[in-house]
Structure formats: structure tokens, C-alpha cells
Amino acid sequence: MAPHNDSHSPAGSFTTSHFRSAMISGAVQSTPLYSLPRTYHNDLSDSSSVEDMALRRPLIPGIYVPTVTFFDPVTEDLDLETIGKHAVRLALAGVQGITTQGSNGEAVHMSHHERNLVTRTTRKALDEAGFSDMPIIVGCGAQSTRETIELCHDAYLAGGDYALVLPPSYYSGLHAKDTVMTFFRDVASASPIPILIYNYPPAASGIDLTSDAIIELSQHKNIVGCKLTCGNTGKLARVAAGTRAATPSEPGSGFMCMGGSCDFTLQTLVAGGSGIIGGFGNIAPKTCTRVVQLFEAGDLKEARKLQAVVARGDWAAIQGGIIGTKSALQSHYGYGGYARKPLPRPNKEEAKRWRDGFEEVVKLERSL
Structure with a gap:
């Protein structure tokens, strides 16, 4: 294996809270990098300031759940009631935050209007349940810089606090050497909310940012x-x-240096990471947060035992994807439904497979 040549950030690069300094200095440029419809600027000026919104809901290390989006099983319309109830269930379980419009949220199956409605519904449900301080991260990936910025503005207006952004990948074969780095800087400079870099090669035509690149971008x-x-x-x-x-x-x-799957929560914490944004939390949020608690308490023996159960359960989630996750929610919790077409609905044998694959961790979850 070739040696790694990843370097650390220059000494003194982070003299104060990175998040707080970003908010105080202001996220939106006085002269926007890309002009947006007048309604965006009017709405932003009428809303509470970016600084007030973001400082009210800081990101706290721990477990964040990219929520499933629920649809009516017949019409495939958004099931807003279940979307709201699920978000509150996760909050009550002790997670630190929620992510909407991620891979688990089937963002690619929804219109811009529907995506905004999911985030707005989630924010409203959390506020009404007494979780007004819980942050929402919103998936805002798109193929053009302009649309990505538009999605960031949409997320802000819908009640989102942060944007999770994939690199553009459709025309990756035509990218210049600095295309991806420029993309993230342009989006970050124009977004009204702070952004998190989403490094997920299978969803981005194999684009895999190096640690050097992420550390360099973190200076923005x-x-x-x-x-x-x-x-x-x-x-x-x-x-x-x-x-x-x-x-x-x-x-x-x-x-916030977050792992992207609950099956390496303990490894992330040992390595100095901030926590996990993982879809498995839809099934077992208490169990996932318990791993973090045990690690922080110094009980590594019990943390390892629990991590093994999480890893086995997350393997079922990884194999089944959104289809398996929704099927397991339906089997074990009585709600979940199906993914939108053209994704298939599981047959009886497949539904049993997903139910059995999550049975161990659901039993543990209910005991906590």
C-alpha cells in the first residue's frame, strides 16, 4: 500500500470555535455569487438572521439520523403525519439531530416542493414536541452549482439549519483538476446556512475526496x-x-467530522470523530446513542459488545437499503410503507428476511 501523505491544518488555523466564527462573520455574501429569484432575498430579509438561527441550534457531537420519507401506500403522496411522528420518535430516543433529504429520505424521488415540505413538516413537528433546539441538516446535493445553492436557500426557508452537499458527478469525466474544490467553495460562499461536505463515492460516480482536500476546504x-x-x-x-x-x-x-454509517460508530469515536450520521438510527436510535454514552463513560468492554450488535443490524440495513429499512420499520413498529416507484415492494420472503435481520437489535432497542 502506498504511504499516506495527508497533512494537518496549519498551526493556529482554528483559534476559536469554527462554527461560531463562521456564524458571526455571516454566511451570505453582500454581493451574491449567483443571483437568485427576488423571493429568496425578500424571505431571507424578513426572517430571523442567519446568525440567530444557527447559533440557536448548534451541532452537538453524537448521533444524527437521516430520516426515511413516508408515502401513502396507494397514492404515493407524502404521508406528512407519519413523517412528523417519526421525527419526534427519534428526538425522544435521544439523538442529537435529524437529516432530511438524504439517501434514506429518497430525495431523488421528490420534487423541490416536496423536499421543502418534508423539512418544514419535520421542523414543525419537532418544535411542537418541545425540541425546538434540535438542528436539522438538509441534503442539498445537485449537479450544478446554481441548483445546489438554490436548494441551500430552500433548506433555510423550510427551517433547515445546515446543508449536506455531495460533489457534482454527472459530468465528472469533464471536470478540471479544481472543479470539485471550486464547487464547494462557491456553494459555501453563497449558502445562507453552513454546509457539510458529503463524501460518498458510490453516490458520486466514484468521486472520493482525500483528507487533504477536506482539511483544506474546512478553512472556509x-x-x-x-x-x-x-x-x-x-x-x-x-x-x-x-x-x-x-x-x-x-x-x-x-x-464536525462525522462517520456515515452506524456500523463504525465506536471506531469513529476512537479516531477522534464527532459522531455518526447514519440511516440505521431510523431503526434503533436508542441503541446507537448508547454506544456513544458507553464510550464517553469509559466502558469500552460494553461499548464493543453493543457495537457488535449495531454492526450486525446495520449490515441488514446496508444490504436492504431503503427498501429493507422501510420493511423493517413496518414489521417491527407498524409503520414504514414502501419506497416510491420504480423501486420494488418486497415480497413476503423478502419482508421476513428484513424483519429477521433487524430482530436482534430491535429487541435490544426495546430494552433500553
């Missing part, structure tokens, strides 16, 4: 974190060290 005042679904814990350790990432016990710079 409006880039406050990353989600590493690449599963590279070596990369995660380098980014965490190079950015002085926040951990459950240390505020560090405030930069």
Missing part, C-alpha cells in the same frame, strides 16, 4: 463539517486531527 468559514460515508476510518482520523474536530467530550474547533 461556512464549511463546518463532513460526513464520511466512504467508510475510511484512516481518512476520518486524519481529518479529525487536521481540523481539531469536536468530540462528545471536547469542543475542539467546532468542526
Whole structure:
């Protein structure tokens, strides 16, 4: 294996909280990089300031759940009642935050209007249940810089606090050497909310940002974190060290270096990461947060035992994807439904497979 040449950020790069300094300096440029419809600027000026919104809902290290989007099983219309109830169930379980419009949320199956409605419904449900301080991260990936910025504005107006952004990949064969780096800087400079870099090669035509690239991008005042679904814990350790990432016990710079799957929660924490943004939390949020609690308490023996159960359960989630996750929710919790077409609906044998695959962890979840 070739040696790694990842370097740390320059000394003194993070002299204060990375997040707080980003908010105080302001996220929106006085002269926008891209002009947007007048309604965006009017709505932004009429709303509470970006600084007030973001400082009210800081990102706290721990478990974040990219929520499933629920549809009527006949019409495939959004099931707003279930969307709201599910968000509250996760909040009651002790997760630190929620992500809408991620891969688990079937963002690619929804219109812009529907995506905004999901985020707005989630925010309203959390507020009404007494979780007005819980942050919402919104998936805002798109293929053009302009649309990505538009989605960031949509997320802000719908009640989102942060944007999770994939690199553009459809025309990756035509990218210049600096295309991806420029893309993230342009989006961050124009977004009214801070952004997190989403490194997920299978969903981005194989684009896999290096730790050097992520550390360099972290210097932008409006880039406050990353989600590493690449599963590279070596990369995660380098980014965490190079950015002085926040951990459950240390505020560090405030930069959030997040793993992207619950099956390596303990590994992420040992490496100095901030926590996990993982879809498995839809099934077992208490169990996932318990791993973090045990680690912070210094009980590594019990944390390892619990992590093994989470890893086995998450393997079922990884194999079944959104189809398996929704099927398991339906089997074990009485709601879940189906993914939107053209994704298939599981037959009886497949439904049993997903029910059985999650049975161990659901039993544990109910005992907590």
C-alpha cells in the first residue's frame, strides 16, 4: 500500500470555535455569487438572521439520523403525519439531530416542493414536541452549482439549519483538476446556512475526496463539517486531527467530522470523530446513542459488545437499503410503507428476511 501523505491544518488555523466564527462573520455574501429569484432575498430579509438561527441550534457531537420519507401506500403522496411522528420518535430516543433529504429520505424521488415540505413538516413537528433546539441538516446535493445553492436557500426557508452537499458527478469525466474544490467553495460562499461536505463515492460516480482536500476546504468559514460515508476510518482520523474536530467530550474547533454509517460508530469515536450520521438510527436510535454514552463513560468492554450488535443490524440495513429499512420499520413498529416507484415492494420472503435481520437489535432497542 502506498504511504499516506495527508497533512494537518496549519498551526493556529482554528483559534476559536469554527462554527461560531463562521456564524458571526455571516454566511451570505453582500454581493451574491449567483443571483437568485427576488423571493429568496425578500424571505431571507424578513426572517430571523442567519446568525440567530444557527447559533440557536448548534451541532452537538453524537448521533444524527437521516430520516426515511413516508408515502401513502396507494397514492404515493407524502404521508406528512407519519413523517412528523417519526421525527419526534427519534428526538425522544435521544439523538442529537435529524437529516432530511438524504439517501434514506429518497430525495431523488421528490420534487423541490416536496423536499421543502418534508423539512418544514419535520421542523414543525419537532418544535411542537418541545425540541425546538434540535438542528436539522438538509441534503442539498445537485449537479450544478446554481441548483445546489438554490436548494441551500430552500433548506433555510423550510427551517433547515445546515446543508449536506455531495460533489457534482454527472459530468465528472469533464471536470478540471479544481472543479470539485471550486464547487464547494462557491456553494459555501453563497449558502445562507453552513454546509457539510458529503463524501460518498458510490453516490458520486466514484468521486472520493482525500483528507487533504477536506482539511483544506474546512478553512472556509461556512464549511463546518463532513460526513464520511466512504467508510475510511484512516481518512476520518486524519481529518479529525487536521481540523481539531469536536468530540462528545471536547469542543475542539467546532468542526464536525462525522462517520456515515452506524456500523463504525465506536471506531469513529476512537479516531477522534464527532459522531455518526447514519440511516440505521431510523431503526434503533436508542441503541446507537448508547454506544456513544458507553464510550464517553469509559466502558469500552460494553461499548464493543453493543457495537457488535449495531454492526450486525446495520449490515441488514446496508444490504436492504431503503427498501429493507422501510420493511423493517413496518414489521417491527407498524409503520414504514414502501419506497416510491420504480423501486420494488418486497415480497413476503423478502419482508421476513428484513424483519429477521433487524430482530436482534430491535429487541435490544426495546430494552433500553
